[in-house]
Amino acid sequence: MLANKHILLIVGGGIAAFKSLDLVRRLREQGARVTPVLTKAGAEFVTPLSLSALSASKVYQDLFNLTDEAEMGHIELSRAADLIVVAPATADVMAKMAGGHANDLASTLLLATDKRVLIAPSMNVRMWEHPATQRNLATLRNDGILVIGPNEGDMACGEYGPGRMAEVPEIIAAIDGALADGPLKGKHVLVTSGPTHEPIDPVRYIANRSSGAQGTAIAKALAALGADVTFVTGPADVPPPMDVTVVKVQTAAEMLKAVKAAGNVDAAVFAAAVADWHVANAGDSKIKKDGSGLPKLEFAENPDILATVSQMTKGRPKLVVGFAAETDDVIANATAKRKRKQCDWIVANDVSPETGIMGGSENAVTLISADGAESWPRMSKDAVAATLADRIAEALA
Numbered sequence: 001m002l003a004n005k006h007i008l009l010i011v012g013g014g015i016a017a018f019k020s021l022d023l024v025r026r027l028r029e030q031g032a033r034v035t036p037v038l039t040k041a042g043a044e045f046v047t048p049l050s051l052s053a054l055s056a057s058k059v060y061q062d063l064f065n066l067t068d069e070a071e072m073g074h075i076e077l078s079r080a081a082d083l084i085v086v087a088p089a090t091a092d093v094m095a096k097m098a099g100g101h102a103n104d105l106a107s108t109l110l111l112a113t114d115k116r117v118l119i120a121p122s123m124n125v126r127m128w129e130h131p132a133t134q135r136n137l138a139t140l141r142n143d144g145i146l147v148i149g150p151n152e153g154d155m156a157c158g159e160y161g162p163g164r165m166a167e168v169p170e171i172i173a174a175i176d177g178a179l180a181d182g183p184l185k186g187k188h189v190l191v192t193s194g195p196t197h198e199p200i201d202p203v204r205y206i207a208n209r210s211s212g213a214q215g216t217a218i219a220k221a222l223a224a225l226g227a228d229v230t231f232v233t234g235p236a237d238v239p240p241p242m243d244v245t246v247v248k249v250q251t252a253a254e255m256l257k258a259v260k261a262a263g264n265v266d267a268a269v270f271a272a273a274v275a276d277w278h279v280a281n282a283g284d285s286k287i288k289k290d291g292s293g294l295p296k297l298e299f300a301e302n303p304d305i306l307a308t309v310s311q312m313t314k315g316r317p318k319l320v321v322g323f324a325a326e327t328d329d330v331i332a333n334a335t336a337k338r339k340r341k342q343c344d345w346i347v348a349n350d351v352s353p354e355t356g357i358m359g360g361s362e363n364a365v366t367l368i369s370a371d372g373a374e375s376w377p378r379m380s381k382d383a384v385a386a387t388l389a390d391r392i393a394e395a396l397a
């Protein structure tokens, strides 16, 4: 897949820059050609010599360099590659990209390019969570920039949380996806997956039995067709796919926020089993068994994510797909749900315990659209996902 592909790799000034050396090695092992661009700050973390030796290429650093400009002008450099990858993408690079700045070689190339751009953000958790960075991220996603990571974990600065750069195999999988020539290339698709957890108090929650297997399979199948997938997942049992942008949430309210933050999408697939209610009087501290009687939980309705997106008056995805997990009158209930929510398709399935579908590896679904109900034979969740992804590609063509 990567053989003979040309990657322009911009290395920003983050602590994760050392991982970019390994990224260059792995890309070259797979036959790709890598041209590195090192920011001024990036050169504080890795040397141009290491990058040059590993890439077997000249390393570009300056915008105003007479020799470089004479050999290959910056506009040409920005367009010579098949894909531009920014790893690590610092908060600063992201801000420059979102603002359209062009005050050094990296930002100028990113503004001048006509090629797809994939960024692997990496920064301290507070920098990542800062509203300015999140605003910039939303802008970049809306501009069609592909994003891989960041992951959650221990950070070099000693803090814990989202901000670690995606691992090299994850970045390579995302590069593969970005270069894939599938029917969904250039399309941005949102997939929600898994259950939500609604807190009762800081240690207890209300959940459901969704494993996230079907949503994960759908995200994988869409990415395999070349889509840029944003995958918003509750606390699922199965790990998220590698070559998608993963946003982890706990509650329905967080899921809605993440869905809105995903920006404009061509299609949205709502496979998550979102809790209908949350506990309105959830305790800020652990509810004690203190002999004063049973706790009285009060429930309040959660936001309806499927209806909210289906009924958007501005920026509605061209195709909105909902899921209906039913135990009785599957087709009638799902048909009514499609009308009520105003989504385009409903993928309905019978999740009665005897079907073994919830938490199992197979699914038997009925696709409900304006044209009626179409029942698919029972098959693996991967096969359901591949069939659905093909149908989505047809609908977006």
Ligand SMILES: Cc1cc2nc3c(=O)[nH]c(=O)nc-3n(C[C@H](O)[C@H](O)[C@H](O)COP(=O)(O)O)c2cc1C
Binding pocket: 011, 012, 013, 014, 015, 016, 039, 040, 041, 042, 089, 090, 091, 092, 093, 122, 123, 124, 127
């Ligand atoms: C030790 C050290 C580590 C840093 N790590 C990061 C980082 O991981 N992510 C980030 O966004 N900025 C980090 N910074 C700040 C950037 O280096 C700084 O914002 C710089 O201007 C980025 O330049 P660039 O975006 O042109 O590469 C770090 C700074 C220092 C001194």
